[in-house]
Amino acid sequence: MTRPTELALEDTIVEAAMLAGWRVHAERPARTNKGHRTAIKGHAGYPDLTIVGYGRLIVIELKRKPNKPSADQLAWLDAFRAAGVDARLTYVPDELDELLLELATRGVAGAPVCAICTGRHNEAQHARDIDPRLQP
Numbered sequence: 001m002t003r004p005t006e007l008a009l010e011d012t013i014v015e016a017a018m019l020a021g022w023r024v025h026a027e028r029p030a031r032t033n034k035g036h037r038t039a040i041k042g043h044a045g046y047p048d049l050t051i052v053g054y055g056r057l058i059v060i061e062l063k064r065k066p067n068k069p070s071a072d073q074l075a076w077l078d079a080f081r082a083a084g085v086d087a088r089l090t091y092v093p094d095e096l097d098e099l100l101l102e103l104a105t106r107g108v109a110g111a112p113v114c115a116i117c118t119g120r121h122n123e124a125q126h127a128r129d130i131d132p133r134l135q136p
Helices: 006-019 071-082 096-104 123-130
Strands: 023-026 030-032 035-037 049-053 056-063 086-091
Touching: 006 023, 006 049, 006 056, 006 096, 056 071, 071 086
Parallel strands: 056 086
Antiparallel strands: 023 049, 030 035, 049 056
8 A cells, every 4th residue: 555645645735724715835846957846045944834814823844754854844843833823743644634624623623514615614504604695
């Protein structure tokens, strides 16, 4: 059985977050004559995912065990935490289901999840919540 790559798992998280209404930023490395590189300005080690919405900002560095974050990656997470941001090191696939549930419920424990769009409402509320014409 082939294990999904970190990039494939990242794609799953990005898609789930977007379906649940979060805004997401993730960078993809480009192929160069020196291998895959991500063009950046500033400090190296920026987290893999920036997810924002519902009054929250979450930055996530993804890793597969036994891989460990670099010193630059840890420095970014520490800086975000010092600024009051929810900054995490998340091991995939180990912690994937928990993260996907949090994103689907927008971080509200016990919130209903719509089977149609994974929003934080049930199917009966779907049309009213999604279609602005049906809102009071």
